Amino acid sequence: MSRATIRWIAGPVLRATASGPFAMREAVRVGDQALLGEVVRIDGDEIVAQVYEDTTGLKPGALVVGDLEPLAIPLGPGLLGHIFDGLLRPLAGADALYVEPGTRSLSSETFTFVPRIERGATVRGGAILGELIAASGVAQKCLVPPDAEGEIVSIVDRGEYTQDAVLATLRTASGGERTVAMTQRWPVRRPRPVAARLPSTEPLVTGQRILDSMFPVARGGKAAIPGGFGTGKTVLLEALAKGCNADVIVYLGCGERGNEMAGVLDEFPKLDDPRTGRPLMERTVIIANTSNMPVAAREASIYSAVTVAEYFRDQGLHVALMADSTSRWAEALREVSGRFGELPGEGGYPAYLSSRLADFYERAALVEPLCGGVGSVTIIGAISPPSGDFSEPVTSHTKRYTKAFWALDVKRAQARFYPAIHPLQSYAEDAREFAPWWAAHGNDRWLASRWRFLTLLEDEARLERMARIIGKDALPVRQQLTLFCAGLVNDAFLRQSAFSANDRVCAPGRQAAMMRLLEKFFDLAEKAVAAGVAPADITQLACVRPVQRAGEDIADNQLARFDELHKRLDVEFAALTDKLGQVDASRR
Numbered sequence: 001m002s003r004a005t006i007r008w009i010a011g012p013v014l015r016a017t018a019s020g021p022f023a024m025r026e027a028v029r030v031g032d033q034a035l036l037g038e039v040v041r042i043d044g045d046e047i048v049a050q051v052y053e054d055t056t057g058l059k060p061g062a063l064v065v066g067d068l069e070p071l072a073i074p075l076g077p078g079l080l081g082h083i084f085d086g087l088l089r090p091l092a093g094a095d096a097l098y099v100e101p102g103t104r105s106l107s108s109e110t111f112t113f114v115p116r117i118e119r120g121a122t123v124r125g126g127a128i129l130g131e132l133i134a135a136s137g138v139a140q141k142c143l144v145p146p147d148a149e150g151e152i153v154s155i156v157d158r159g160e161y162t163q164d165a166v167l168a169t170l171r172t173a174s175g176g177e178r179t180v181a182m183t184q185r186w187p188v189r190r191p192r193p194v195a196a197r198l199p200s201t202e203p204l205v206t207g208q209r210i211l212d213s214m215f216p217v218a219r220g221g222k223a224a225i226p227g228g229f230g231t232g233k234t235v236l237l238e239a240l241a242k243g244c245n246a247d248v249i250v251y252l253g254c255g256e257r258g259n260e261m262a263g264v265l266d267e268f269p270k271l272d273d274p275r276t277g278r279p280l281m282e283r284t285v286i287i288a289n290t291s292n293m294p295v296a297a298r299e300a301s302i303y304s305a306v307t308v309a310e311y312f313r314d315q316g317l318h319v320a321l322m323a324d325s326t327s328r329w330a331e332a333l334r335e336v337s338g339r340f341g342e343l344p345g346e347g348g349y350p351a352y353l354s355s356r357l358a359d360f361y362e363r364a365a366l367v368e369p370l371c372g373g374v375g376s377v378t379i380i381g382a383i384s385p386p387s388g389d390f391s392e393p394v395t396s397h398t399k400r401y402t403k404a405f406w407a408l409d410v411k412r413a414q415a416r417f418y419p420a421i422h423p424l425q426s427y428a429e430d431a432r433e434f435a436p437w438w439a440a441h442g443n444d445r446w447l448a449s450r451w452r453f454l455t456l457l458e459d460e461a462r463l464e465r466m467a468r469i470i471g472k473d474a475l476p477v478r479q480q481l482t483l484f485c486a487g488l489v490n491d492a493f494l495r496q497s498a499f500s501a502n503d504r505v506c507a508p509g510r511q512a513a514m515m516r517l518l519e520k521f522f523d524l525a526e527k528a529v530a531a532g533v534a535p536a537d538i539t540q541l542a543c544v545r546p547v548q549r550a551g552e553d554i555a556d557n558q559l560a561r562f563d564e565l566h567k568r569l570d571v572e573f574a575a576l577t578d579k580l581g582q583v584d585a586s587r588r
């Protein structure tokens with residue numbers, strides 16, 4: 001074990017004179033409290049390390065001891081249902097956003113191990129050793145670590161074990177022995193290996209219309225949510241955590257203030273899972289690194305979070321990782337870099353900001369795990385650009401690595417139009433890929449409908465500019481109708497309250513039904529206007545209100561009510577054109 005003596009220390013950064021070899025990125029223990037740190041630079045016999053815990057009281061002369069392994073976190077079944085700091089040390093609930101310095105503990109929770117393989121079998125990384133069943137009944141897989149292989153020389157019997165228990169021993173090809181414990185360590189900055197990365201043509205279903213129907217993100221894809229303060233990033237991430245169709249949720253609160261995090265910490269343990277009726281926490285891992293916690297740990301926390309996500313992906317599960325917010329992470333990177341005395345680049349961020357963001361987002365993927373089957377990690381990162389300026393470095397670099405961009409708009413948020421995602425500033429680069437999926441889920445016209453909605457919204461923006469100059473009433477009737485229809489796209493489709501019982505989550509079938517209903521309305525309205533009906537008469541139709549309110553009023557399991565609305569549209573539009581015919585006849 002190598003040792004070094006601190007020569008200089010400032011906040012989370014120290015320089016120490018080494019008396020033995022250290023490796024780049026090696027984890028270290030610092031001072032009497034054995035604070036966790038990481039070697040970030042080696043200059044001859046001097047090492048530079050960042051420390052992930054509060055260094056108050058640490059002085060030159062204190063000892064730094066090498067860990068012989070890179071910064072790693074414990075991965076095991078006890079992750080689900082719990083709250084951790086950025087280095088995966090357990091936090092004790094909402095009030096105790098605090099960990100004893102030097103802690104490395106796992107909870108004392110026990111799991112029932114059910115072996116699925118026998119002594120004498122030869123296994124490779126990812127092979128299934130057995131199942132781990134929690135007291136709640138939730139079962140997880142126990143896998144041979146990705147980098148291990150050999151013959152099983154011993155495996156424990158079915159029974160209850162603590163998380164640090166050794167469950168099997170392998171004899172490796174070189175004749176050595178390697179133990180496999182229930183909890184395994186993995187270095188946070190190294191992506192976990194997979195059998196194959198797969199192309200993804202299936203969206204992560206979020207239950208949010210503006211996302212699934214307009215700007216979908218792939219399972220295994222990556223999305224960015226940029227938005228100024230108070231535009232709804234946190235509410236949206238929480239809505240996704242509650243409503244998306246992932247098997248496991250990893251929620252990372254990164255550098256947000258303790259009281260904002262407290263909302264998540266307070267609320268999540270009380271939520272029920274709409275899919276199973278059981279507590280949502282049973283399939284959730286929360287990682288909290290609030291603004292009052294050591295800044296270097298925040299830098300590591302996004303890699304810890306994605307490593308946890310990969311751990312579940314490797315069991316053949318679909319995982320969604322929500323990070324709130326990557327801007328606070330980038331600020332930590334900037335602060336630590338400043339302490340190193342590195343030359344600041346754009347916006348004061350170090351030049352490697354972009355490659356570090358890439359390291360994070362590129363770990364999102366749909367994969368064939370080593371154990372077979374399919375698993376995925378989808379990453380959704382919030383960005384809080386200073387003064388809502390999307391040209392700043394974190395937003396612009398993130399755009400290079402994310403395919404879906406969900407831009408939150410201050411004006412929409414101020415108008416309390418939620419989710420405040422701006423349809424003209426947002427995009428989904430691989431939307432076309434999802435047309436077959438939508439066709440299999442009730443909407444074989446999805447691409448065309450989506451295009452029509454987006455075109456209406458584009459036209460609306462253009463016509464509103466024109467209307468400001470010449471007045472709304474001076475617009476030709478067709479254009480007045482366009483404005484009205486675009487209004488319906490906004491109010492009857494894109495708007496969706498996170499606090500409405502029916503509309504909090506909208507299943508794909510209902511999204512498709514709502515799209516079809518609106519298109520029907522647009523078709524009938526266009527025909528009516530072509531036949532001479534005044535747009536003002538269309539806006540007065542009694543059916544407009546129920547169309548606008550369909551999202552709130554009609555639940556996912558009441559799709560037949562859309563058929564009634566279709567009939568109602570037919571009747572009311574027919575009456576309009578009939579009236580027109582009578583007026584014409586009376587004129588003759």
Ligand code: ADP
Nearest residue numbers: 228229230231232233234235236418419497498
């Ligand atoms: P940010 O994280 O971007 O600073 P928040 O997510 O905390 O913003 O949202 C600020 C406030 O806006 C919330 O407290 C809530 O009142 C309102 N809000 C945001 N999104 C929604 C939504 N989808 N439905 C209803 N209200 C919302």
Ligand code: MG
Nearest residue numbers: 233234235260
């Ligand atoms: Mg927030």
